[in-house]
Amino acid sequence: MPRALITGITGQDGLYLSELLLSKGYEVHGIVRGQNNPRRAVVRRAVPDVHLHTGDLTDLSSLIRALGASHPDEVYNLGAVSFVAYSWDNARVTTDVTGNGVLNMLEAVRLHCGDDPSRVRFYQASSSEMFGKVQEVPQRETTLLWPRSPYGVAKVYGHYMTINYRESYGMHASSGILFNHESPRRGPEFVTRKVSMSVARIAEGLQDELVMGNLDAQRDWGFAGDYVEGMWRMLQQPRGDDYVLATGETHSIRDLLDVAFAHVGIDDWSGIVRQDPQFMRPAEVDLLIGDAAKARETLGWAPTVSFDRLVRMMVDHDLALLRAAR
Secondary structure: OOEEEEEOOOOHHHHHHHHHHHHOOOEEEEEEOOOOOOHHHHHHHHOOOOEEEEOOOOOHHHHHHHHHHHOOOEEEEOOOOOOHHHHHHOHHHHHHHHHHHHHHHHHHHHHHHOOOOOOOEEEEEEEHHHOOOOOOOOEOOOOOOOOOOHHHHHHHHHHHHHHHHHHHHOOOEEEEEEOOEEOOOOOOOOHHHHHHHHHHHHHOOOOOOEEEOOOOOEEOOEEHHHHHHHHHHHOOOOOOOEEEEOOOOOEEHHHHHHHHHHHOOOOOOOOOEEEOHHHOOOOOOOEOOEOOHHHHHHHOOOOOOOHHHHHHHHHHHHHHHHHHHO
16 A cells, blocks of 8 residues: 655645545545644545644654655655745744745655656645746746745745755655636635635625725635646656646636636626735736646646636535524
């Protein structure tokens, strides 16, 4: 039975990846920060067969202990301070966790492997936010990185550190440059879930308006459940490498609002949505769209859930939550 260790297991990607690996016969372990982390209950409820270990990406010794307890064949480093807006207010914390945390995890794996550095296969969750002020459309693995947020800068550091450990120590280390991927499990602070929750509340008469930031920003949105399949496929390759995972389609926040409101029978949302400067980024990433040709050709990976279906799925989920609560 293969074993996997996942950091960031309490998040959207960690839960979907755990389900995928369990379905493939893996023994799955996860690292959770803090003994009383309320997200432990979420993991226990969604994936009860996962073995949990206490650890912190800023504490190398805790990562070494978790590796020693789990003896993994594969390590998926998904842990990060992942809300981009938060990173401007807490640049130091974001750097420590999202950037230096990658170095700590790589070093822990290297020390754990001893004389056989490729014995444990390593996945790093890189991000399309690394492209920032995009220098090429669409963006691919070779596109120049120009991050526009502390989060993006920290992800670039982790991305290049992963490449460095692969090239310096011969580790089987891969980076997945994942474009925006969403699901009903997305946190309420992210724009897609903020929209789906608000639209559901407006449809149920529990909310009057939706306050947003930049409505013209464009993103390449896919379904998180598709993207964790790509993560797993990267670690099944004979050697580590970097791969973009994306749909190759771009949609604006306005498109997101159109689909979400139309799904509950509201065709004109102009009088419901209000823009507020407090939700504008200090430096905006205007257009992200990925070229996943390498993943398609090498991994045989392709997204299966369309943008419209994803948005409707999220709105339906939040409607169901509200009606169940009633």
